[in-house]
Amino acid sequence: MKANVYHGARDVRVETVSDPVMKSDGDVILKITKSAICGSDLHFYRGNIPIDQGFVVGHEFMGVVEEAGKGVKNFKKGDKAVAPFWVSCGICSNCRNGYPTACTGGGGCFGFGEALGGFWGGQAEYVRIPFADTTLEKVPDESLDDSVIFLGDIFSTAYFCAEWGNIKPGNTVVVFGDGPLGLLATASAKLFGPSKIITVGHHDFRLDLAKKLGADHVINSKNGDHIEQIMNLTHGEGVNVALECIGSNQAVLDSIKVARPGGTISFIGFMVQELPIPMLDFYLKDLTFRGGVCPAKNYIRKLLPLIQNGKIDPTAVITHDLPLADTPRGYELMDSKAENAIKVVITP
Numbered sequence: 001m002k003a004n005v006y007h008g009a010r011d012v013r014v015e016t017v018s019d020p021v022m023k024s025d026g027d028v029i030l031k032i033t034k035s036a037i038c039g040s041d042l043h044f045y046r047g048n049i050p051i052d053q054g055f056v057v058g059h060e061f062m063g064v065v066e067e068a069g070k071g072v073k074n075f076k077k078g079d080k081a082v083a084p085f086w087v088s089c090g091i092c093s094n095c096r097n098g099y100p101t102a103c104t105g106g107g108g109c110f111g112f113g114e115a116l117g118g119f120w121g122g123q124a125e126y127v128r129i130p131f132a133d134t135t136l137e138k139v140p141d142e143s144l145d146d147s148v149i150f151l152g153d154i155f156s157t158a159y160f161c162a163e164w165g166n167i168k169p170g171n172t173v174v175v176f177g178d179g180p181l182g183l184l185a186t187a188s189a190k191l192f193g194p195s196k197i198i199t200v201g202h203h204d205f206r207l208d209l210a211k212k213l214g215a216d217h218v219i220n221s222k223n224g225d226h227i228e229q230i231m232n233l234t235h236g237e238g239v240n241v242a243l244e245c246i247g248s249n250q251a252v253l254d255s256i257k258v259a260r261p262g263g264t265i266s267f268i269g270f271m272v273q274e275l276p277i278p279m280l281d282f283y284l285k286d287l288t289f290r291g292g293v294c295p296a297k298n299y300i301r302k303l304l305p306l307i308q309n310g311k312i313d314p315t316a317v318i319t320h321d322l323p324l325a326d327t328p329r330g331y332e333l334m335d336s337k338a339e340n341a342i343k344v345v346i347t348p
Ligand SMILES: [Zn+2]
Pocket: 038, 039, 040, 041, 059, 060, 085, 153, 154
């Protein structure tokens, strides 16, 4: 099959690799109908997190069941399914407690190298899904791929960030980040009935989309002091909720600055650096700080109706739909933001 293979920093290539084969009765081979490039793929692309050379990457994908192992109960050939980015066994104590991304029974992340389980990813024609009954989630045959694929990662993650922000009706919310996650977190925050959403980024074309998705105000941090602007927009009080959607130490520190007393900071950015927290500010404002990796599996069925009922349209962030052979160009676009790229999806 053809697949997108990691070779080093800024070096991914679409090559012919061996077809995936069943390794256990619980496996499914999924024929990919749509995959995507995630912002977190840029970590290995930029060389921040080296992974194994020759590894098939991609952790945001969906498809139809090509082959189901004898032990698979919930899926048969032809079923349409979305994979969350994490493989989960469903029976270890972390899986049973609702934390499939902490699976200790053989789980791991698709497309992130041997260190995270060694599961080849979905920027490919086919992928092996271990523990298919618990890892995969079925979606209705009539679902449009572009609408539901992000349930496996960025929409679920963005919604999770808003949910963990504990937004109450009438609250003020700031979203840090104008990437696909920040944009979908803006749209998700809107569902909780805040009085004001302020989205902070540094690309006007993305902030324009943030406005369409629900931001009442947008701030381009290249134009003046964004902290001062947030404080002005909240009459000097600060926000009830800050959503950190970048994975940036500075955005976490900014969140602490702009949160009003009793506020909540929710973060889902992929934090790869250590961060000293100004604990006295935190202490004196009685803040709540929560976040982490989204247990996306838990959100696929929960969020599907929001798409079906038109409450949210995750396709809004798609700017490019490329054939599999052009996946390396998709990485270049997501990395450089050339052609006003926001989210690149891949059709094998
Ligand atoms: Zn991702």
